[in-house]
Amino acid sequence: MYTIDYSNPVSVHFIGIGGISMSGLAEILLDRGFKVSGSDREPSELTRVLEGKGVTVYYGQCADNIKDGIDLVVYTAAIREDNEEFMEVKRRNIPMLTRAELLGQIMKNYGVAVAVSGTHGKTTTTSMVTDILMKAGLDPTVSVGGMLKEIGGNIRIGASEYFVTEACEYTNSFLSFNPTAGIILNIEEDHLDFFKDINDIRSSFRRFAGLIPEDGVLVISSDIDKYTEITEGLKCRVITVSPGNAGGNGADYSASDIEYDNKGCASFKIVRSKDLTAARDKAPAADEDIRIRLLVPGEHNIGNALAAIALAEHLGIGSDTIAGAFLDFKGTDRRFQYKGKLGDITIIDDYAHHPTEIRATLRAAKNYPHENIVCVFQPHTYTRTRAFFDEFADALSLADMVVLAPIYAAREKDTLGMSSELLCRELRKKGCDAYSFSTFKEIEEFLVENCMSGDLLITMGAGDVVKIGEELLGK
Numbered sequence: 001m002y003t004i005d006y007s008n009p010v011s012v013h014f015i016g017i018g019g020i021s022m023s024g025l026a027e028i029l030l031d032r033g034f035k036v037s038g039s040d041r042e043p044s045e046l047t048r049v050l051e052g053k054g055v056t057v058y059y060g061q062c063a064d065n066i067k068d069g070i071d072l073v074v075y076t077a078a079i080r081e082d083n084e085e086f087m088e089v090k091r092r093n094i095p096m097l098t099r100a101e102l103l104g105q106i107m108k109n110y111g112v113a114v115a116v117s118g119t120h121g122k123t124t125t126t127s128m129v130t131d132i133l134m135k136a137g138l139d140p141t142v143s144v145g146g147m148l149k150e151i152g153g154n155i156r157i158g159a160s161e162y163f164v165t166e167a168c169e170y171t172n173s174f175l176s177f178n179p180t181a182g183i184i185l186n187i188e189e190d191h192l193d194f195f196k197d198i199n200d201i202r203s204s205f206r207r208f209a210g211l212i213p214e215d216g217v218l219v220i221s222s223d224i225d226k227y228t229e230i231t232e233g234l235k236c237r238v239i240t241v242s243p244g245n246a247g248g249n250g251a252d253y254s255a256s257d258i259e260y261d262n263k264g265c266a267s268f269k270i271v272r273s274k275d276l277t278a279a280r281d282k283a284p285a286a287d288e289d290i291r292i293r294l295l296v297p298g299e300h301n302i303g304n305a306l307a308a309i310a311l312a313e314h315l316g317i318g319s320d321t322i323a324g325a326f327l328d329f330k331g332t333d334r335r336f337q338y339k340g341k342l343g344d345i346t347i348i349d350d351y352a353h354h355p356t357e358i359r360a361t362l363r364a365a366k367n368y369p370h371e372n373i374v375c376v377f378q379p380h381t382y383t384r385t386r387a388f389f390d391e392f393a394d395a396l397s398l399a400d401m402v403v404l405a406p407i408y409a410a411r412e413k414d415t416l417g418m419s420s421e422l423l424c425r426e427l428r429k430k431g432c433d434a435y436s437f438s439t440f441k442e443i444e445e446f447l448v449e450n451c452m453s454g455d456l457l458i459t460m461g462a463g464d465v466v467k468i469g470e471e472l473l474g475k
Helices: 020-031 045-052 084-092 099-107 122-135 170-176 198-209 274-279 300-314 319-328 355-366 382-387 389-396 420-429 440-450 466-472
Strands: 011-015 035-040 056-059 072-075 096-098 112-117 141-148 153-156 162-166 181-184 217-221 237-242 253-260 265-272 291-297 337-342 345-350 373-377 401-404 433-436 456-460
Touching: 011 020, 011 084, 020 035, 020 045, 020 099, 020 141, 020 153, 035 045, 045 056, 072 084, 072 099, 096 099, 099 162, 099 170, 112 122, 112 198, 122 141, 122 162, 122 300, 122 319, 170 198, 181 198, 181 300, 217 300, 237 300, 253 300, 265 300, 291 300, 291 319, 300 319, 337 466, 345 466, 355 373, 355 389, 355 456, 373 440, 382 389, 389 420, 401 420, 401 440, 420 433, 440 466, 456 466
Parallel strands: 011 035, 011 072, 035 056, 072 096, 112 162, 112 181, 141 162, 181 217, 217 237, 237 253, 345 456, 373 401, 373 456, 401 433
Antiparallel strands: 141 153, 253 265, 265 291, 337 345
C-alpha cells in the first residue's frame, strides 16, 4: 500500500473532493505542502473553499482530469469502477488509496490519534472532544463529519500531536484507521446494504477495537448489549461509560442528579467508579462536585458527553477545563440546529435518519417549548427504509404531525418496493396525523397552511430536507 510521508510532499488528486471528509483531508495535505487537485460533480461551498486556497477542482469526472505528474489518487466509496477518472488512473498505473486508507495513513503522523465510532452520535462526540482539547490549549488537528462553528467548518489544522476524527463502520472503512484512542458510543443495526446482520456489525466493531495499541485506550458504553464481547482480550486500557444513574451497569463513568432546563438541555454530576478513582495516575485531581451543563438538548447527549469526558480525563485534562468547554459547545450543523422563526413557529433541523436517532430527537423536542411537534421526515435510502420500516413508524409517531418527503436514494437505484406513501399509511394505522407529498414545494405550501402559532417544526433526515425549512425562512 502507498504510504503518505509528510516529509516528502507529492501531487495528490481526489476523485470526489467535495465530500465532507475528502475536502478536509485535502486541506490537511495542502497545509503540509502537498500539491492537491480533485474533481466532483458540481460546485459546493466546500469545493469553493478549496479553490480559494489554490486547489484545482474539475467539475464533471472524465479521463482528461488525470494530468501528468499526479503521484497518488484518492477516491471515495461512491466511485464505481466504470468511472472515467478511475479507469484512467488504472490505465496509467498510478497508486491509489481509498478515503479511509488515506485517513489511516495521516493518523500515523500523530502521537495521539482519536477515532470516535458508533452507530449514532459520532459527529457530536467528535465535536465535544475537539472543544475540550481546544479549551485545554492542545491545538488538535480535526476531521469532523459536520460543520462545527467553533472551528469554522469541518476541518481544523493544528500544530500538535493530537488528531481527532470520526470513524464510520460503513464498508468497514474504520478498519483502515490507526487510532491510539478510540470511542465506541453504541452498536446497532444499520447499513444493511453492506452488513449481513447485527453480528456482522459487532464483529466489525470488535476488529476496530483491536486496532488500538497496548498503550492506548478504548472508551466504550457499557449500555451496549454484551459489550464485553467487544472488549474481551484487548491489551489497551478500557474505560466504560453509562448515561444512567450513578454507577449504572458498573460503569467507570456515569451521571447523577440529572436535570433539564426549559429547552431540554441536561446538567449532571460526573460519577466515577471507586476503582477508577483509585487508579487515577495520569489526570489531575478530579472535582467530584463539579456540574456539567450541556447547551445541546436530549438524554442521548449525556452519553456522548460522558464518553468525551472519560477520554479527556484519560489524557490528563482537568474537570474545570472540561466543564468550561461544554459551556462553549453549542453543537454542530444539522444536530437539533435552530434555524429561525417563521412568525411564532420555531424551525429546527436535524440529521436523524435511523429510528433510534429519530426517537432521541423527538424525545428531546418534547422538552423544548412547543404547542405541537411537526416533523418533516425524508427517509434515507430504500434499503434502510425497508429494513426498519416498522421501527420508523414507531419512532415518528412520537410527533404530533408527520409530513413525509420522497425517499432520498443516495447511492441506490432499486426502490425495493419502498416509498414514503407506504410509510405514511403505516403511520395512519397507528393513529398518527401523517401526510406524504411528492415535492418539497407541496410540503412547503402544506406547512404554511397547517402549522400554527407556537408549533415546533423539525426538518429531519440525512438528505437535502434542510432546504424546506430554509426556503420557508427565505434563506
